[in-house]
Amino acid sequence: MTTTAEQLSATTLLRFATAGSVDDGKSTLVGRLLHDSKSVLTDQLEAVEHASRNRGQEAPDLALLTDGLRAEREQGITIDVAYRYFATPRRRFILADTPGHVQYTRNMVTGASTAELAVVLVDARNGVVEQTRRHAAVAALLRVPHVVLAVNKMDLVDYAEPVFAAIAEEFTAYAASLGVPEITAIPISALAGDNVVEPSAHMDWYGGPTVLEHLETVPVSHDLTGCHARFPVQYVIRPQTAEHPDYRGYAGQIAAGVFRVGEPVTVLPSGRTSTIEGIDLLGDSVDIAWAPQSVTLRLSDDIDVSRGDLIAPSGDAPAVTQDVEATVCHVADEPLTVGRRVLLKHTTRTVKAIVKDIPSRLTLDDLSQHPAPGKLVANDIGRVVVRTAEPLALDAYADSRRTGSFLLIDPADGTTLSAGMAGASFAAAEEAPAADDDAEWDF
Amino acid sequence: MTTVATVSEGTDNPYALSHLDSLESEAVHIFREVAGEFERPVILFSGGKDSILMLHLALKAFAPAPVPFTLLHVDTGHNFPEVLEYRDRTVAEHGLRLHVASVQEYIDAGKLRERPDGTRNPLQTVPLTEAIQQHRFDAVFGGGRRDEEKARAKERVFSLRDEFSQWDPRRQRPELWQLYNGRHAPGEHVRVFPISNWTELDVWQYIEREGIELPEIYFAHEREVFNRNGMWLTAGDWGGPKEHEKTETRQVRYRTVGDMSCTGAVDSDATTLDAVITEIAASRLTERGATRADDKMSEAAMEDRKREGYF
Numbered sequence: 001m002t003t004t005a006e007q008l009s010a011t012t013l014l015r016f017a018t019a020g021s022v023d024d025g026k027s028t029l030v031g032r033l034l035h036d037s038k039s040v041l042t043d044q045l046e047a048v049e050h051a052s053r054n055r056g057q058e059a060p061d062l063a064l065l066t067d068g069l070r071a072e073r074e075q076g077i078t079i080d081v082a083y084r085y086f087a088t089p090r091r092r093f094i095l096a097d098t099p100g101h102v103q104y105t106r107n108m109v110t111g112a113s114t115a116e117l118a119v120v121l122v123d124a125r126n127g128v129v130e131q132t133r134r135h136a137a138v139a140a141l142l143r144v145p146h147v148v149l150a151v152n153k154m155d156l157v158d159y160a161e162p163v164f165a166a167i168a169e170e171f172t173a174y175a176a177s178l179g180v181p182e183i184t185a186i187p188i189s190a191l192a193g194d195n196v197v198e199p200s201a202h203m204d205w206y207g208g209p210t211v212l213e214h215l216e217t218v219p220v221s222h223d224l225t226g227c228h229a230r231f232p233v234q235y236v237i238r239p240q241t242a243e244h245p246d247y248r249g250y251a252g253q254i255a256a257g258v259f260r261v262g263e264p265v266t267v268l269p270s271g272r273t274s275t276i277e278g279i280d281l282l283g284d285s286v287d288i289a290w291a292p293q294s295v296t297l298r299l300s301d302d303i304d305v306s307r308g309d310l311i312a313p314s315g316d317a318p319a320v321t322q323d324v325e326a327t328v329c330h331v332a333d334e335p336l337t338v339g340r341r342v343l344l345k346h347t348t349r350t351v352k353a354i355v356k357d358i359p360s361r362l363t364l365d366d367l368s369q370h371p372a373p374g375k376l377v378a379n380d381i382g383r384v385v386v387r388t389a390e391p392l393a394l395d396a397y398a399d400s401r402r403t404g405s406f407l408l409i410d411p412a413d414g415t416t417l418s419a420g421m422a423g424a425s426f427a428a429a430e431e432a433p434a435a436d437d438d439a440e441w442d443f
Numbered sequence: 444m445t446t447v448a449t450v451s452e453g454t455d456n457p458y459a460l461s462h463l464d465s466l467e468s469e470a471v472h473i474f475r476e477v478a479g480e481f482e483r484p485v486i487l488f489s490g491g492k493d494s495i496l497m498l499h500l501a502l503k504a505f506a507p508a509p510v511p512f513t514l515l516h517v518d519t520g521h522n523f524p525e526v527l528e529y530r531d532r533t534v535a536e537h538g539l540r541l542h543v544a545s546v547q548e549y550i551d552a553g554k555l556r557e558r559p560d561g562t563r564n565p566l567q568t569v570p571l572t573e574a575i576q577q578h579r580f581d582a583v584f585g586g587g588r589r590d591e592e593k594a595r596a597k598e599r600v601f602s603l604r605d606e607f608s609q610w611d612p613r614r615q616r617p618e619l620w621q622l623y624n625g626r627h628a629p630g631e632h633v634r635v636f637p638i639s640n641w642t643e644l645d646v647w648q649y650i651e652r653e654g655i656e657l658p659e660i661y662f663a664h665e666r667e668v669f670n671r672n673g674m675w676l677t678a679g680d681w682g683g684p685k686e687h688e689k690t691e692t693r694q695v696r697y698r699t700v701g702d703m704s705c706t707g708a709v710d711s712d713a714t715t716l717d718a719v720i721t722e723i724a725a726s727r728l729t730e731r732g733a734t735r736a737d738d739k740m741s742e743a744a745m746e747d748r749k750r751e752g753y754f
Contacts, residue, residue, distance in 0.1 A: 011461065011462050012459050012460070012461060012462055012465075013460075013461075013462035013465045013466070041726070041727050041728055042727040042728055043728050080597050080612065080613075080615065081597075082593075082596045082597055083589045083596055083639070083640070084596065085589070085590045085640070085642045087642070087644070091462075092462040092642075092645075094640055106617055107617070109617070109619065110617040110618060110619055113619045113620045114620060114621070219456060219459075220456075220459055221456050221458050221459045221460070224458045234472070234475040234476060234478075234479050235475045235478050235479045235505075237505060237506075237507075237508045238508065239507050239508035239509070241507075241508075241509075243507070244507045244508075247507060247508075251475050251504070251505075252472075252475070253468060253469075253471070253472040253475075253621070258458075280506075282467070282471065282503040282504070282506065283503055283506050290458050291458075292460070292465070292468055292469075293460070293464070293468050294467075294468040294469075294471035294472050294475070294504070307479045331617045331619075343626075345622055345624065347622075348476070348479060401620065402620065402621065405619070405620045405622065406622070407619060407622050407624060409624060409626060413626075413628065414603075414624065414626025414627055414628070415616070416616045416617055416619070416624050419617070419619045419620075
């Protein structure tokens with residue numbers, strides 16, 4: 001054991017989510033990853049063994065590691081996203097463990113919203129099923145950069161290469177058509193431990209990485225040079241002390257891209273311009289900073305900037321708009337209806353808004369559009385048109401997950417109603433037919 | 444070769460942040476969101492390592508301006524003297540304002556009754572929730588981490604509490620992207636956990652990297668302890684040892700700092716940060732499993748206490 005603090009500190013962090021149907025073995029995979037990477041500690045395992053024995057189970061039920069609530073243990077199901085942490089000498093991991101039930105689409109959306117990678121599990125005996133397509137569609141909709149197809153239970157199909165190859169090919173073709181940028185297919189047996197942490201002795205025809213190897217090596221940040229730089233202002237720092245009488249800094253987390261000292265910038269929605277005079281990185285002065293660093297920008301002109309404004313390079317500022325077209329996943333029990341007055345939270349700005357139209361609802365199973373559904377209920381995904389009371393500097397979600405996303409909130413009690421993704425999505429590729437309506441206009 | 448994998452080459456990206464930088468950036472973002480959206484936030488500060496880490500992050504988030512929050516300590520009356528000394532010194536050093544809610548005062552006034560087992564941790568809930576109501580705090584920062592305990596693993600970063608401070612795990616708001624929804628009705632408040640995504644090892648590594656000073660009880664030292672239910676408790680006038688319990692001197696340190704009646708010490712030679720990190724990296728026990736009696740009460744002890752308003 002010579003792992004020093006320096007070596008551990010040099011590791012990067014990967015946030016990923018798992019998705020799979022109820023019996024695909026997701027809990028076993030998660031348990032296997034935690035267990036084989038030695039992230040389950042003795043007292044946790046003892047607690048699981050104790051609880052399993054109390055219920056009359058012979059073997060420890062690894063699902064109990066992740067099902068933390070009374071109701072979950074009582075019902076033996078996962079009802080909410082759980083976050084798990086584990087580490088290898090190469091990388092730290094935050095796992096959003098999302099429930100597989102159809103009615104919990106909102107939970108997969110929650111888990112996938114911050115994930116850089118999604119693991120979609122299928123049962124090798126069943127192949128690509130409706131639920132697999134739903135998971136792939138949600139990963140595509142949320143623009144998760146990396147998708148892993150884990151073909152599980154290979155031990156139950158004699159570790160046969162053609163079984164894996166056929167599933168991998170079908171899934172890859174489907175996911176690629178949704179615009180998933182990178183797909184990695186891995187044949188595994190979570191129960192037997194094949195290709196999860198240790199390479200399988202049963203599948204020498206497979207030349208790729210194990211699940212853990214892939215998680216350890218997948219790139220965690222994108223090429224920022226091509227990104228539109230975006231800085232939502234969170235808070236204005238003005239000490240007004242003897243030591244810093246004139247300090248005025250705009251604190252925030254860089255949402256995308258790179259900012260440099262000397263760069264001309266525009267503040268939106270006002271459109272005022274200035275130049276970056278200095279960048280303070282939590283106490284250190286730096287020349288350059290990038291997403292997702294939390295920094296403080298100082299501008300060379302004393303212009304009016306406050307929480308909710310967006311600072312962007314003058315040559316690459318987004319347009320401002322009060323008309324938002326987006327795909328939303330409805331996450332509240334109460335439906336979203338046309339005419340509904342809501343609050344819209346985008347980056348650090350919350351504005352009043354009204355739902356003008358719900359043009360279509362998406363069926364995840366076959367990606368078909370149902371025109372004019374009238375409302376969206378819990379777990380529905382649909383297109384909406386929203387008019388805001390104030391202009392927003394909004395990007396397309398396809399260009400920036402951070403500045404293209406928003407929440408719709410109930411102004412009465414603060415409930416989060418919907419998760420929104422601005423701009424077109426794969427689901428908007430085909431216009432919903434409206435032939436019947438046209439015919440009626442002829443009268 | 445039948446892999447349809449399209450694995451990108453793992454080139455060293457100059458823009459990749461280390462895991463500590465990522466966690467730090469996220470925590471700072473959360474502190475600033477609260478400063479931007481709430482009227483009366485407060486940081487729960489016990490002088491333990493997690494709250495010390497939180498204060499350090501808050502200092503960095505608003506530098507060169509002072510931290511725009513007050514502090515609140517729920518004092519069980521059985522705190523380690525070294526920790527109280529550290530608490531008061533830190534508050535003075537940074538010119539902060541500290542509120543203290545005292546469990547002892549509640550007991551003396553007859554508003555709380557001492558438990559037969561002498562543990563005061565569960566008794567903190569009432570003074571905490573009353574202090575929140577009395578001072579009308581609308582955001583309460585806690586140092587809870589999701590890796591500590593399985594009910595905590597389900598907790599949101601922004602956790603809405605009703606006027607009784609209750610947590611309802613089935614009615615949590617989904618938390619999407621980094622868009623934290625802190626809307627609440629008058630009387631309600633939001634518990635905020637900026638270091639949700641940190642592990643115990645992350646906390647120690649960051650403390651080492653930043654050179655943060657800690658109370659001495661976190662490092663190995665000789666101490667008079669006695670064994671109760673498999674834990675080494677510090678002898679003291681809080682109520683231990685009882686007649687049949689024998690005191691001995693051992694070289695120990697603490698992994699968590701809480702009420703003396705339920706926080707156990709671990710045998711250790713780790714006298715430096717480096718040694719502590721090596722010890723934790725090799726440990727096969729979680730921090731709470733090793734040293735917290737209150738979590739062993741039942742399978743859902745933490746969930747039950749959190750439902751009632753505990754942090």
